[in-house]
Amino acid sequence: MTRRRYPIGIQTFSKIRENDMLYIDKTEYIYNMAHAAGTYYFLSRPRRFGKSLLVSTMQSYFEGRRDLFRGLAIEKLEKEWTEYPVILLSMAGAKHMDVEGLQEYLLYILKVNEERFGVEFHSAAPNLRLTNLIMAVYEKTGRQVVVLIDEYDAPLLDVAHEESQLVAMRDIMRNFYSPLKDCDPYLRFVFLTGITKFSQLSIFSELNNISNISMKDDYAGICGITETELLDDMQDGIAGLAQANELTPRQVVAKLKENYDGYHFSAHSPGVFNPFSLLSSLANKDFDSYWFASGTSTYLVNMLQRFNVQPASLQRMCAKSSAFDSPTETMKTITPLLYQSGYITIKGYDKISQLYTLDLPNKEVKVGLFESLLPNYLDGSYAEQGDVAIARMSVLIRQNDIDGALRLLQTFLATVPYCNVTNHEGHYQQMLFIIFTLLTHYVVDVEVHTPKGRVDIVMLTADRLYLIELKLNKDADAAMKQIDLKNYAERFALSGKLITKVGINFDSSVGNITDWRIA
Template sequence: MANSDIRKFPVGIQSFTEIREQGYLYVDKTDIVWNLVKNGKKYNYLSRPRRFGKSVLVDTLQAYLEGRRQLFEGLRIMQMEREWTSHPVVRLDMSSAGAEPESIRAYLDDAFHQYEKKYNVEVRQLTSLAVRLKNIIATAYENTGQRVAVLVDEYDSPLQHSWHSPHHEACTNIYREVFAVLKMMDAQLYFVFITGITKFTQISLFSVLNNLSNISFDQQYATICGITDKEIKENFMPEIELMAETGNWTIDETMDKLKGYYDGYHFCAENMVDIYNPFSLINALCDRRLRNYWAASGATSLISKFVDDFEIRLADFEKCEIMRNTLETSDVTGGGPELFLYQSGYLTIKSCDEFGYILGIPNTEVRQALNEMVLPALTMRKEGD
């Protein structure tokens, strides 16, 4: 492949619009997106580890729900969608909100202000955030004649970072206040999609909004984030060949190395297709080398908040049992360290039976990152420990 033929990788880009308009490589998930909206539930929650493409998925959903057909030319959804109805979309990215109640309120205040201007919502003084969201949804519906879609990306980011801090309860109170509106506005809503890593059931998303369907373990959505072997062969073979040439490996050796480093994730007992970490895979193909990209992006920063004595328990997580109900429905704050490690990508499903799951470390990259994290702590411990 000549230098002029080298294709553009969307490294660090989370905008579906930019990926499509600027000609970046895109792994086509639009058939799953169409099925989720057209044939799925109305209220949906999806948990996937950080850097697994949740934000690109949310951006793809927004473009589709807004009816921006031109962005989807040549993709699978074009064979499925006939109407391309434009719905008003309210999108919130809670990773921008900070970990204190004041910063959450400031973010929501600014976001709601933008939508109030967009839909000409009458703004009254001293109106609560909950009432403002209610008015935005109602006015958008009245102005357009179409029901509203609400997309909330990384809903749990402020709650993760405030956990074990004096601000945590105040943060959850804001969530209870604001997001309970979504159930109240059911008649004006078309589709609700919420992403996160960890699950905090005491907030309104899972208590007040009790019709929220957790699709994280559903068979048809197992590959909605991440990249499969089939998708690698369909999309990245020129880059595989370049990496093989750079490393002086065969194509098969290159595929095996990538698989060992970045593959091995499973998110559904009924669909155990292997899934690669997309962030690490794309970086490796772009750089043509094997490195620990995921942990270097800050993936291990929250372990100490949720797992005690991790350094002396690491061996316990190589193969650990967990009840099915604990993994699929429990709150991260009471489900034990295995639950947090699964939700955040350090463990994955290895096998299962009617009683529960066997979890283990998914690949070389994660194992290496965890070993590097625990070594300093281990060397500081006393010989008896």
């Protein structure tokens, strides 16, 4: 059997089907939506999760291109295959624009659609052009119009937290989308994708009947790839990855889940793989970081600093849905941005309290995020050198040589220029938390509560549990005494692991570890 090519970065449904590339069948979702009572739908998902491919699939379906759907679920479900006129408006090209550029872009994508349907209208007002386009297409074809808007929020994401620019850009987009309400009699189906919800755009403030399916259980798997889909459709890719890395197929699936799985988009969502990373991993036969490396994290890091988010707090948390599924431009915490951008996801739900548990989805995101944060604690190019030191530390800890690992860390930190933010213990705790987290093979947590206090850092390896206490401008004996005085080890006595206590002292005058004790 010849392995189908993986459509990495290909967002056109017809191209995938005509070239016999791998397609994960999402057409039953489309059928259910198209035959439900509503007209207006919105879906939020992180970038590179297949939103554009979903829109392209919808376009082919509503245009009645039945030949493209042979062998897919919708072929058996759909009986009529009515052909509708489809207006496709992709806002992906409207990123990083000013007001004038955005106006020009809107007129351009409208002109493209006007030419497709032979419509002429020369107004310079995008909202009037869209109104005329919908009504003219309805008149020409005698059928209601389907409007598909991909990445509706793209022009606003860059300025979401710059109030002066956001207001002007948002007014343009609000005006542009307003015809969707007035043209309701002429519309068969309207579908919008995006990353976030902008509360003051007309689609949410005026279209009060819009169905937001982003957190609906029935649509949790509409984008991305579930484990069932992986096992059903990609066995040849799993076998190739296993052979290339000298692993068994079962071990490959476990590593794929560890690296790229773990997303949940509703209370009862199945686990969802990041499709871009998963397909890239199978195609390249490795386990590299793909999704995180494909987009800049500068904006995210800046927002984490703006909201004064400590790296150690990017861990398991509980929240109501209103705390993370809320409009980005009005958010009071970083949580909505982290969730909607794909850096944290749903990991559990308590029906009685209606509390969601949120956490980092997988290893790829965790490592990529903390590597991005490391330069805030290690200046300049030293963060890159730190990657090598951290990898070497990981080997030493795997060999149960925590003393050697700390000596290596001390040697490395001695090469790092003096940092201004060295006057409080928390800075070093966060820096060490990032470094230990990037060891990647171990479970690391901070400020772990015990009956008598809190352990600064707890690290779990294959056969050991390390209790690490930090002191600033004191000595390692003081750190060790705190571990013993508060009997932190008792809290973890049932872990079944050999417990190692580590007391570490930092000297702010040199910005480095000066001494440590291990017991």
